[in-house]
Amino acid sequence: MTELDTARREQEATPDAGTQPERAGTGWAPLLRLALRRDRIMLPAWIYGIVLTVVSTASSYQRLYPTEADRAKVAASASTGALRAITGPAFDLTTVGGLTAWRVAGLASVLAGLMSLLLVVRHTRAEEEAGRTELVGAAAVGRYAVPVAGFLVAVLANVSIALLTAAALAALGLPVAGSLALGLAIGAAGLVFGAIALVTAQVASVARAASGTAGALLGLAYLLRAVGDSGASWLSWLSPIGWSQQVRAFSGERWWVFLLPVLLTAGLLVAAALLLPLRDAGAGLRPQRPGPPVADRRLAGPVALAWRLHRGALLGWTAGYLIVGGAVGAVASDVGDLLGDGAQAKQLIDKLGGGADVVSTYLSLIVGLLGLVAAAYAVQAVLRARTEETEQRAEPVLAGAVRRLRWGGGHVLVAALGSAWLLLVAGAALGLVHAWRTGDAGQIGRLIGATMAQVPAVWVLGTLAAALVGAVPRLVAAAWAVLAVCLLLGQVGQLLSLPDWVLDASPFQHAGDAPVHTPQAVPLLVLLAVAAALAAVGAVGLRRRDIG
Amino acid sequence: MTDPISVSGLTKRYGHTQALDGLDLSVRAGEVHGFLGPNGAGKSTTIRILLGLHRADSGAVEVLGRDPWRDAVALHRRLAYVPGDVVLWPTLTGGETIDLLGRLRGGLDQRRRDELLKRFELDPTKKGRAYSKGNRQKVALVAALAADVQLLLLDEPTSGLDPLMEEVFREAVAEARNAGRTVLLSSHVLAEVEALCDRVSIIRAGRTVESGTLAELRHLTRTSVTAELDRPVDLAALPGVHNLAVEGDRLHCEVDTAQLTPVLARLAAAGVRSLVSRPPTLEELFLRHYGDELPGPELVTA
Numbered sequence: 001m002t003e004l005d006t007a008r009r010e011q012e013a014t015p016d017a018g019t020q021p022e023r024a025g026t027g028w029a030p031l032l033r034l035a036l037r038r039d040r041i042m043l044p045a046w047i048y049g050i051v052l053t054v055v056s057t058a059s060s061y062q063r064l065y066p067t068e069a070d071r072a073k074v075a076a077s078a079s080t081g082a083l084r085a086i087t088g089p090a091f092d093l094t095t096v097g098g099l100t101a102w103r104v105a106g107l108a109s110v111l112a113g114l115m116s117l118l119l120v121v122r123h124t125r126a127e128e129e130a131g132r133t134e135l136v137g138a139a140a141v142g143r144y145a146v147p148v149a150g151f152l153v154a155v156l157a158n159v160s161i162a163l164l165t166a167a168a169l170a171a172l173g174l175p176v177a178g179s180l181a182l183g184l185a186i187g188a189a190g191l192v193f194g195a196i197a198l199v200t201a202q203v204a205s206v207a208r209a210a211s212g213t214a215g216a217l218l219g220l221a222y223l224l225r226a227v228g229d230s231g232a233s234w235l236s237w238l239s240p241i242g243w244s245q246q247v248r249a250f251s252g253e254r255w256w257v258f259l260l261p262v263l264l265t266a267g268l269l270v271a272a273a274l275l276l277p278l279r280d281a282g283a284g285l286r287p288q289r290p291g292p293p294v295a296d297r298r299l300a301g302p303v304a305l306a307w308r309l310h311r312g313a314l315l316g317w318t319a320g321y322l323i324v325g326g327a328v329g330a331v332a333s334d335v336g337d338l339l340g341d342g343a344q345a346k347q348l349i350d351k352l353g354g355g356a357d358v359v360s361t362y363l364s365l366i367v368g369l370l371g372l373v374a375a376a377y378a379v380q381a382v383l384r385a386r387t388e389e390t391e392q393r394a395e396p397v398l399a400g401a402v403r404r405l406r407w408g409g410g411h412v413l414v415a416a417l418g419s420a421w422l423l424l425v426a427g428a429a430l431g432l433v434h435a436w437r438t439g440d441a442g443q444i445g446r447l448i449g450a451t452m453a454q455v456p457a458v459w460v461l462g463t464l465a466a467a468l469v470g471a472v473p474r475l476v477a478a479a480w481a482v483l484a485v486c487l488l489l490g491q492v493g494q495l496l497s498l499p500d501w502v503l504d505a506s507p508f509q510h511a512g513d514a515p516v517h518t519p520q521a522v523p524l525l526v527l528l529a530v531a532a533a534l535a536a537v538g539a540v541g542l543r544r545r546d547i548g
Numbered sequence: 549m550t551d552p553i554s555v556s557g558l559t560k561r562y563g564h565t566q567a568l569d570g571l572d573l574s575v576r577a578g579e580v581h582g583f584l585g586p587n588g589a590g591k592s593t594t595i596r597i598l599l600g601l602h603r604a605d606s607g608a609v610e611v612l613g614r615d616p617w618r619d620a621v622a623l624h625r626r627l628a629y630v631p632g633d634v635v636l637w638p639t640l641t642g643g644e645t646i647d648l649l650g651r652l653r654g655g656l657d658q659r660r661r662d663e664l665l666k667r668f669e670l671d672p673t674k675k676g677r678a679y680s681k682g683n684r685q686k687v688a689l690v691a692a693l694a695a696d697v698q699l700l701l702l703d704e705p706t707s708g709l710d711p712l713m714e715e716v717f718r719e720a721v722a723e724a725r726n727a728g729r730t731v732l733l734s735s736h737v738l739a740e741v742e743a744l745c746d747r748v749s750i751i752r753a754g755r756t757v758e759s760g761t762l763a764e765l766r767h768l769t770r771t772s773v774t775a776e777l778d779r780p781v782d783l784a785a786l787p788g789v790h791n792l793a794v795e796g797d798r799l800h801c802e803v804d805t806a807q808l809t810p811v812l813a814r815l816a817a818a819g820v821r822s823l824v825s826r827p828p829t830l831e832e833l834f835l836r837h838y839g840d841e842l843p844g845p846e847l848v849t850a
Contacts, residue, residue, distance in 0.1 A: 129638075129677070206638055206677065290673035291640075295647035305648060309637065392635045398601050398651025399629040401621050498690065546602040 006134035027141030031149035035123045040154065046061035046115045046185050049484060050186065053166045053491075054108050058100040060496050062172065068094050084229040086365065088245040089236065097174040097250030101182050107491070108220055109244040112161055112190030116154040117197035117214040124198065125207035147198055147272060154194030162187030178250030185244040185400050192240040193218055197269035202275035212316060217319060223327065229330055240264065305412030309388075310381055314418050317377055318425055321370070325426035328366050329433030329447075332359055349498075352433060357516075363430070363447065364513045370426050370452030372487055374419040378462030379479045381415035386469045386476050395548050408470065408542050412535065415462045420455045425452030450514035456527035457507040461486070463534035471541030550613050551576050552699050552730040555596060558592040558607035559754075560593055563772050567593045567755035570607070575732055580725050582748035583739040590754040591734045592632065595703050598732075599629060612699060621843040625654045628692035632704035632734070634684040636676030642687045643672030661694040665728065667716050681708035693720050700724060701733045706740060712725075713729060718744055724784030739828045757837050762830070769828045770802040773811065786811055797821075 228235030650656030788807025
């Protein structure tokens with residue numbers, strides 16, 4: 001018997017209960033305050049990070065391309081290029097604002113979407129799974145209070161991002177209307193994915209699946225837009241990320257486009273509200289199927305257990321890497337055709353990454369992104385060990401005849417081999433499709449080599465997470481912060497003209513720029529040595545500290 | 549042969565909290581030892597140290613003759629543990645979890661596993677997230693009780709079990725004892741402790757305040773005496789008399805059990821019309837130690 005059942009019966013006993021929505025939402029205010037208090041560090045970090053990404057880009061364009069003539073050169077190359085697949089459609093690139101919107105509207109919308117879906121699942125299904133919602137649900141709290149409060153956290157965060165971005169861009173001297181449009185576009189994309197997560201939270205059978213499904217939809221939206229912007233432009237209109245760009249901030253704003261995210265969000269909220277009463281607290285709409293009454297012979301140790309816990313997620317990641325690799329391989333050769341080898345295009349590519357021929361530069365940018373995302377996989381897989389510990393599932397394992405290193409090492413092993421596997425899969429898909437398009441079989445080995453060259457840098461991030469889990473478990477979230485810094489250094493570090501020693505702090509800086517240049521053994525070996533040292537720190541720490 | 553569990557002068561501090569403050573505990577081979585104390589007294593901390601999951605700050609700890617921090621792995625082959633709050637893997641079924649936990653320890657008695665599943669009426673095909681609290685507890689209990697081990701560490705193992713299942717649990721623990729296993733049972737269910745335990749240790753604020761058989765503990769505490777007397781009598785001056793209340797010819801008091809003889813002699817001299825004398829219940833025993841008043845040193849046994 002769940003609290004929800006009881007609440008439902010009480011509501012049915014009161015004939016007018018259904019017509020009083022305010023009763024069903026009773027109690028959301030204290031829940032919202034609780035959520036904000038729990039996120040008092042994470043939430044400002046997200047907001048600040050996203051606003052900073054946009055604003056620092058705008059200010060560096062102001063410095064790099066001060067005159068309209070400078071910007072016209074960029075515009076000439078970007079408006080024709082399949083470079084739009086990475087960034088977005090080019091509208092008016094003769095202004096700093098237009099350039100900024102072209103470069104970051106998509107990226108910032110993805111970040112806002114990611115933030116929102118994580119926030120919503122964290123404060124709804126994850127809370128239910130931890131059993132805390134029942135504690136709250138037994139108090140004078142309506143059935144909708146928890147989802148209302150969870151979604152309001154996302155609303156607050158996205159409104160803050162929209163207004164802060166608009167204010168900061170206007171303060172840089174950009175047009176107010178465009179600043180507001182860009183800020184609102186990013187916030188609107190965030191809200192859509194918050195609402196999507198609210199729906200997946202009702203349908204999925206566990207919280208992890210709820211955020212995974214919403215995250216997959218976010219990836220799909222980005223991919224739709226990428227394909228649409230490099231050709232079939234109607235596809236971009238199917239993507240909430242595409243809408244952020246179709247608002248055309250700084251290029252003759254089309255305010256009516258905002259109707260799309262607003263209507264979709266409203267529709268999703270209604271859907272979530274209709275789905276919620278259909279399920280029991282703690283369970284999703286997807287029913288539970290009975291499983292095997294005895295364990296498979298192979299489920300016999302901590303490493304096998306780690307594999308079992310990780311395999312579902314790794315399967316999903318593998319599918320994603322396969323699709324992205326294949327899709328990029330399909331468009332890569334067109335990048336050259338569309339951009340040509342003109343001096344202006346080269347100059348732009350130089351600004352973004354630097355290198356020789358346009359296609360190789362484009363591929364090396366993608367390979368770098370694949371590496372960063374694989375590092376995100378590695379970090380979350382390693383941190384699973386810490387989650388197991390804080391949720392008290394490590395205790396029964398370690399109360400068995402299990403060495404601590406085998407328990408922690410199981411998760412690190414899955415993270416290391418899993419991230420390498422993802423890069424191998426993406427490299428193979430990328431290489432095969434690119435080879436087929438260009439008729440050059442040599443591309444297969446060359447691109448697998450390029451993605452595999454990212455593995456040592458990815459492992460540095462993964463073993464950094466392992467060192468934190470072992471030695472300073474209170475600070476495991478720092479692994480995400482480091483990954484975010486690496487992302488920013490790689491994405492906008494050169495635009496910001498940061499000094500080399502700052503850029504060199506990111507391990508990905510040393511992974512090379514394959515396939516532009518052949519990977520160099522020495523820096524990769526140094527990265528592997530760093531990873532080994534970090535793993536050793538984690539191992540020593542784990543052996544010495546209290547568990548749980 | 550040394551005691552399966554022998555702990556002396558154990559201390560453990562977490563930040564500003566002194567969780568254990570010189571705890572002593574000795575559990576003899578083949579006994580069911582009750583481990584009692586109010587919430588936050590340090591029971592679970594002690595068990596985690598006995599498992600080698602947490603490291604003691606100071607004091608001597610030996611489990612089955614070994615140091616649990618250094619020899620955790622070898623030790624864990626010979627013991628099984630049931631936590632007070634069982635958390636399962638949401639995607640593994642109960643049956644898979646039982647088998648996994650058994651294999652991590654080095655094997656399960658298959659026949660016993662199936663028999664316990666039946667007795668506890670546990671469906672092994674449900675996924676971990678679908679079990680209620682009581683059923684999660686059963687998963688851990690089946691895994692531990694089906695293990696072929698010398699020592700069972702049970703940390704409030706019956707929380708969430710219904711009375712029928714509690715009965716099954718008691719039978720299973722009794723069988724474990726008959727099979728020669730040693731059991732450390734931390735519990736708040738006094739009837740369970742009274743029914744199962746050969747000896748108990750009561751801890752408070754990280755220290756052992758009493759340890760012994762229930763009979764010994766009773767002896768060390770007060771017997772309640774209610775008498776109707778022919779003549780009034782003044783007991784207040786006698787040592788060991790507490791909470792004396794006189795209503796006409798009725799008298800009620802509590803007497804330190806060791807001081808019973810002089811009190812009864814004085815009452816007899818006054819002419820006893822009726823006498824009710826009752827040994828302390830386990831509840832009273834507990835409340836004395838769980839309450840605010842710390843017992844004097846004369847009540848602490850070695």
